[in-house]
Amino acid sequence: MLPENSPENFLEQPLTHSTLYPALFKQIQVINSGSAKTIAGTIPLAAGDVVDVLVDRDRQVQIVQDPSQIPENTNIIERSGILLGTGAVDLHSTSGEPGHESRETIAELVQAAKNGGFAKVGILPHTQPAIDDIAALEFWRNVQQKYGAVLQPWGAITKGLEGKQLTDMAELAPSVIGFTDSKPLANLLLVRRAMEYLQPLGKPIALFPQNLELASGGVIREGKWSLQYGMTGYPAAAETSALAALIELVRLTKAPTHFLRLSTAQSVELIAQAKNDGLPVTASTTWLHLCHCDRDLDTYDPNLRLNPPLGSESDRLALIAGIKSGAIDSIAIDHTPCAYEEKVVPFEVAPVGAIGLELAIPILWQNLVTTELLTANELWQALSINPAKCLGMSVPQLSTLFDPNYHWLVSDQEIASTSKNSSYMGRSLIGKVVS
Incomplete structure (x- = not known):
């Protein structure tokens, strides 16, 4: 007879505890349509x-249609409210490796993605070296051979991400998901040429719209709270x-274009x-721009820089309404690991970014x-x-099992990344990805 775990016993162990698996989760509701493995x-x-969903020791998911298919010594979990959705896809995040392994290794990044329910993660090209030639892509081919296709690199638009000379995009195109410099490009003629060059290659270009002169030095949205907190405003x-201006270039070239980090x-x-x-055109915002606003910077937490x-707050609500209406297509995580010593500085000089792959789904759900x-x-x-x-790309299978009622503490032990740059560290959350 298969052992049964009560909800109380289930909650005594973290969802990541190896002794829970294999586990059969009974009566799981599907969030969205898709295909599922059996x-x-x-x-x-x-x-x-x-x-009914079986999660094996490797945290892989499959649907059980026949009780005879359940392996021996499988824990039976009967806990209401657990949900199954297609694997999440993160449009863009930063990898510490290569170049900044002390922030986060590839192994940690892959584990963070799996822990957070992400089947695919787009990797921005500002690694060291930048993903701007075939030689740099060899590293990512080796990563995919070892870890599978979880991490998908973006190719750089310009050599060295310097915004001066286009890369050989035709050479890079077969091995990347699209092209971006992951930072603003001021030279509109260069952007036009990139759009025209990409037309026959069937790959999107992703642009970060920002006027660098107007943005210079701004660390908080210009307005009431920038004045109250004494911070340099960003209009x-x-x-x-x-x-x-970039939309007008799309109108001119008809090039498929994604606009990222809209706020x-x-x-x-x-x-x-x-x-x-x-x-x-398609567009995305980031999860933190949906969960926070300028008013939340009263603690000067560098992890919200x-x-x-x-x-x-009106921007935040407009972004949410944009997702609901379809104007904003996607929510990106923009996971950015930073070392402890990099963030323990005054807010205005802290590097930008925060980790988020393991936190985004439960926090978005609650908010x-x-x-x-x-x-x-x-x-x-x-x-x-x-x-x-x-x-x-094709939509991932139904593979993300999410418990919106699970209580847990965001601790060093729960976060796979070496970097812990998140304002949620040490806080209790409700909701966690099971697999």
Whole structure:
């Protein structure tokens, strides 16, 4: 007879505890439509379907249709509310390795992605060396041979990410998911040439709209809270003026373009209008811009120092509304590991970025789904279906098991990355990815 774990016993052990697995999770509701792995192959499932899910010792998921397929010594978990969704896809994050292994290794990054429910993670090209030639891509081929295709590199638009000379994009295209410099490009003629060059290659270009002169020195959205906190303000126009100009280049070239790190209400309007005009544009914001606003910088926490800076509460709500309407396609994690000593400095001189792969889904759920700002399906659309479409890749299988009611403490032991640069360290959270 198979042992049974009560909900109470289940909660005594962390979800990552090896003794829990293999485990059969009973009566799991499917969040969104997709295909799921079974012992015999794959089956299609629809949102709202209820299934039994087997998680093996490697935390791999498959649907059980016949009780005889359950291995011996499998723990039976009957706990209400656990959900199954397609694997999440992160459009862009930073890898510490190569170049900054002390911040985070490839092994840690892969584990963080798996712990957080991410089947694919787009890796920005600002590694050392930059992903700007075939030689640099050899490292990522070796990574994929060892760890599978979890980490997917972006290719650089310009050599050395210097914004001066285009890379050989035709040579890089077969091995990358698209092209970006992961930072603003000021030379619009260069951007136009890149768009034209990419047209026949079938790869998207991803642009970070920011006017560097207007943005210079800004660490918080310009307005009431920048004045109250005594910080240098970043005007919304630093983003929207650049975005408007780049949209005009899309209108000129008709090149499929993704706009990343959007943070203002007016940007949502500009993207919505561009889509209404039939332009081939997609857009994303980051999870922290959906969960925080400029008012939250009262503690001067350097882990909330972002680029672009956090916007106003009205910006945050406009971004959420943009996801609901479809103007904003996706939520990116923009996971950025930083060493402890790099962040233990005054807010205005701290490096930008925070880790997030293991934290984003539960925190987004609590901030957006529990508050009924988004439905579960809308959140998953922005975390899985849409980012896959933006990258022209197939949607991952139903493989992310999420318990929205699980209580846990964000501790060093729970976070795979060497870097712990998150404002959520030491805090209790509700909701955790099981696999």
